[in-house]
Amino acid sequence: MAQRTQRRARRTQDFGSLYKGREGQWSWIAHRVTGVAIILFLFAHVVDTALVGWGPDAYNKVVRVYQNPIVGLLELGLVAAVIYHALNGLRIMVIDFWPKASDWNRQLIYGTTGVFLAGMLPITIIMLKHILKEHF
Amino acid sequence: MKPEPWWDEFTIEAEPTDRLLDALHYVKWYKDGTLALRRSCAHGICGSDAMLINGRNALACKVLVKEVAPKVTVEPIRGLPVLKDLIVDMEPFFEGYKAILPFLINADDPPDRERLQSPEDRARFDDTTKCILCAACTTSCPIFWGDEQYIGPAAIVNAHRFIFDSRDQGAEERLEILSDQSGVFRCRTTFNCTEACPRGIKVTKAIQEVKRAVMFRRF
Ligand code: FES
Numbered sequence A: 001m002a003q004r005t006q007r008r009a010r011r012t013q014d015f016g017s018l019y020k021g022r023e024g025q026w027s028w029i030a031h032r033v034t035g036v037a038i039i040l041f042l043f044a045h046v047v048d049t050a051l052v053g054w055g056p057d058a059y060n061k062v063v064r065v066y067q068n069p070i071v072g073l074l075e076l077g078l079v080a081a082v083i084y085h086a087l088n089g090l091r092i093m094v095i096d097f098w099p100k101a102s103d104w105n106r107q108l109i110y111g112t113t114g115v116f117l118a119g120m121l122p123i124t125i126i127m128l129k130h131i132l133k134e135h136f
Numbered sequence B: 001m002k003p004e005p006w007w008d009e010f011t012i013e014a015e016p017t018d019r020l021l022d023a024l025h026y027v028k029w030y031k032d033g034t035l036a037l038r039r040s041c042a043h044g045i046c047g048s049d050a051m052l053i054n055g056r057n058a059l060a061c062k063v064l065v066k067e068v069a070p071k072v073t074v075e076p077i078r079g080l081p082v083l084k085d086l087i088v089d090m091e092p093f094f095e096g097y098k099a100i101l102p103f104l105i106n107a108d109d110p111p112d113r114e115r116l117q118s119p120e121d122r123a124r125f126d127d128t129t130k131c132i133l134c135a136a137c138t139t140s141c142p143i144f145w146g147d148e149q150y151i152g153p154a155a156i157v158n159a160h161r162f163i164f165d166s167r168d169q170g171a172e173e174r175l176e177i178l179s180d181q182s183g184v185f186r187c188r189t190t191f192n193c194t195e196a197c198p199r200g201i202k203v204t205k206a207i208q209e210v211k212r213a214v215m216f217r218r219f
Helices: A023-054 A056-065 A069-097 A097-134 B022-032 B091-099 B118-126 B142-146 B154-162 B171-178 B194-197 B203-216
Strands: B050-053 B054-058 B082-084
Touching: A023 A056, A023 A069, A023 A097, A023 B194, A069 A097, A097 B203, B054 B171, B054 B194, B091 B154, B154 B171, B154 B203, B171 B203, B194 B203
Parallel strands: none
Antiparallel strands: B050 B054
16 A cells, blocks of 8 residues: 655755754754764763773773863763753653644743753853863 | 856845835846746745745745845755756655645545534644645755655645544555655654744644654544
8 A cells, every 4th residue: 555655856956045944943953963972972982881891901091091171071062962962852752742832842942951051050060170170 | 967056146126015026026027037936826825936035935925025125035945956046846845745645535425515524623634724835844844955755844734634634534544654764753843844834834733743643543
C-alpha cells in the first residue's frame, strides 16, 4: 500500500540572505550546536576513560593534560551546552506530547532560556573561581 | 547553462499604503519588463506570490510598502529550484502535496444528501482548511532546505485537514505515508512555518497533532 514516496531531487543554489526566523529557529540552531559539541566531548571522553585499561599511570598522564585554564573554560562551555540542551529538549518534548503547548512556544523558549541563564550564573562564578584558584 | 544569480536594485516612488506587489508591478511595467514574478488574485487568496521579503516569507500582495520601506529585499522562496527571478519550480512542492492523498476517501455508498458532521467534529480541522498552498511555510523550513525528500509543512497541514475529518476514512493510509522517514518526524519544531503562514494557520501545532496521531493511531 504505502510505498516510500520518492520525490524528485530539488537541489537549489545557496544564494541569498539569511532567513530571519524568530525564537524557534534560533533555539533549533542552538540545540544543534550544543548537541554536536556534547557528542564531540563524548568521543574524547570515551577515549580518555578507556585509557584506564592501560593502567592508572597512563590515565593520569593523559588526564593531567586537561588541567589548564583553557580546558577549564571548555568545561564551563560543556556544562552550559548540557544544561541548555537538556532544558530545550524538555521544551521540545512538552510540545511533542502536548500539541496545545505550541500556542505558547515563544513563552516556553523565553522560560527555558531564563532558567538556563539563572542556572548558569552561579555555575559560571563557581567554575571561574575554581579555575582562578587552581591556575593563577 | 544557468547564469549565476545576482541582485538588482530599483528605486521607485510608492504610497505607504501600496502593497509590495504594486511596487513590483511598477518595476515590471516601467523599469524592467523582464522581471518575472507570479501573482494572480492580488488579494491574498490564490497563493501565487509567496516571496522571501526582507528575510521572511510572506505574500507580496499582503505586505504594505510602509511595512518595508525605505529599502526592501525580495528573493524567491527558498528550497525550490529558481526558474527565473522570483519564479520557482513548484512541482516538487505539489508532489509532496499529492503524496498525502488530498481528497476525501470514503468507501461507503454516497448518501442522498450531504455527509453530516457535528460542529465539534468540523472544528477539529477548521484551522487547516485555510491553506492556500502558497508554499510560504514549506520554504521557510530549514529542514526542507536541507532534506530533498522532506514532504514539508504544507503537505502535512493538508493531510491534517483530512486525517481529522470525521467523514474521511483514509487516515490510516495517510498516517502510513507520513510515518515514512521523509514524513512528519523530520519536523524539528522550529516554528518558522507558523510564523510564515499568511493565513495564520498554526502549522506547527497541526504537525504536532499529526505526529501524535501517527504515534498513537488516534485521530
Ligand atoms: S496574488 Fe494571490 S495570494 Fe497574492
